Amino acid sequence: MTKPDPLDLLGLREELGEEERAIADTVRRFVRKEVGEHAGRWFEEATFPAHLVRSLGELGLLGMHLTGYGCAGTNAVAYGLACLELEAGDSGLRSFVSVQGSLAMFPIWKYGSEAQKERWLPPMARGEAIGCFGLTEPDSGSDPAGMRTTARRDGSGWVLNGSKTWITNGTIADVAVVWARTDEGVRGFLVPSGTPGFAAAEIRHKMSLRMSATAELVLRDVRLPEDAVLPGVTGLRGPLSCLSEARYGILWGALGAARSCYETALAYARDREQFGGPIGGFQLTQQKLVGMALELNKGLLLALHLGRRKDDGTLPPELVSFGKLNNVRAAIDIARTSRTILAANGISLEYPVIRHAANLESVLTYEGTEEIHTLVLGNLLTGQPAYR
Numbered sequence: 001m002t003k004p005d006p007l008d009l010l011g012l013r014e015e016l017g018e019e020e021r022a023i024a025d026t027v028r029r030f031v032r033k034e035v036g037e038h039a040g041r042w043f044e045e046a047t048f049p050a051h052l053v054r055s056l057g058e059l060g061l062l063g064m065h066l067t068g069y070g071c072a073g074t075n076a077v078a079y080g081l082a083c084l085e086l087e088a089g090d091s092g093l094r095s096f097v098s099v100q101g102s103l104a105m106f107p108i109w110k111y112g113s114e115a116q117k118e119r120w121l122p123p124m125a126r127g128e129a130i131g132c133f134g135l136t137e138p139d140s141g142s143d144p145a146g147m148r149t150t151a152r153r154d155g156s157g158w159v160l161n162g163s164k165t166w167i168t169n170g171t172i173a174d175v176a177v178v179w180a181r182t183d184e185g186v187r188g189f190l191v192p193s194g195t196p197g198f199a200a201a202e203i204r205h206k207m208s209l210r211m212s213a214t215a216e217l218v219l220r221d222v223r224l225p226e227d228a229v230l231p232g233v234t235g236l237r238g239p240l241s242c243l244s245e246a247r248y249g250i251l252w253g254a255l256g257a258a259r260s261c262y263e264t265a266l267a268y269a270r271d272r273e274q275f276g277g278p279i280g281g282f283q284l285t286q287q288k289l290v291g292m293a294l295e296l297n298k299g300l301l302l303a304l305h306l307g308r309r310k311d312d313g314t315l316p317p318e319l320v321s322f323g324k325l326n327n328v329r330a331a332i333d334i335a336r337t338s339r340t341i342l343a344a345n346g347i348s349l350e351y352p353v354i355r356h357a358a359n360l361e362s363v364l365t366y367e368g369t370e371e372i373h374t375l376v377l378g379n380l381l382t383g384q385p386a387y388r
Helices: 018-034 039-045 050-058 076-089 091-111 114-126 237-271 283-312 317-347 353-365 370-382
Strands: 131-134 150-154 157-168 175-182 185-192 198-202 214-225
Touching: 018 050, 018 076, 039 353, 050 091, 050 114, 076 091, 076 237, 076 283, 091 114, 091 131, 091 157, 091 175, 091 185, 091 237, 091 353, 131 157, 131 214, 157 175, 157 185, 175 214, 175 237, 185 214, 185 237, 237 283, 237 317, 237 353, 283 317, 317 353, 317 370
Parallel strands: 131 175, 150 175
Antiparallel strands: 150 157, 157 214, 175 185, 198 214
């Protein structure tokens, strides 16, 4: 019987298939080589590493869980593992991949016409075109039914007016998937970034997700042809299904940030000496490390279980909320506890901990706040919706 690995206490790697392990290892090597030593600087300078986009496409990570049109067609667990490894580098990098694949490519793949799929999905999978997802508005966040962006028919086309905010990839996108109210219900529209009347302004002064390109989108009399609308869905079911895809990636990704913090704290506790010995020999430090290891491994078990159910086609959206709520909450606690082990060094970008802790504050909020996911599960348990 071999001794458990402190970095994989439950031996979950043995529960993965050969291809799943290979994908996780490949992404981990890429992140360590291309992101690791640069992430702190990119965070400090609020710079998105756009030069990595083509490499992400070459690795098959963009829309990797989709089939056809140049997409890799991996299973859900492999996609989750990739999200975990990307977020171990930085939440901003995983956010880019999540938005590209789950929020921009997925609605085209799921609800788009064949012409739309052929036009956009292959270059997006290669990283030659970037997408963003326009749902959240300045006055409509958790309640998308309150959106004010409108699309009205005008002759043989459409005219869009409105604004969207906190849009990841907004300033670097070639196409925006914009959701708007119409006389028929909520519809999705593909808006090329060069369309007259469309503008994307960078949101500055962020103290979280600083490595992510975040924008406000403004649409003033944006004229689109009839074939710009996604024909396969009407109503909020469209954007909400996209959010469920993204939330699934987040419940894995947050654990990547947590693992990075835990690994950093464990290594630091072994090397840092105080009172004549390493601080890892102190009871209170061991209590913190054990608590982190427990929550990290329970979160990984949950993610793997939900991933297997997603691959089996038996994962209801409420359980995606379960995973996102639990794993992000655990990740934030792990990041904050790791910071205390590093003490003053924990606030330095020389180490990844404070960067992950700051990023996870955004991860807690986007794709559904902690409160919204709580109410989703409360509705499931009681049968009583409590959103209003």
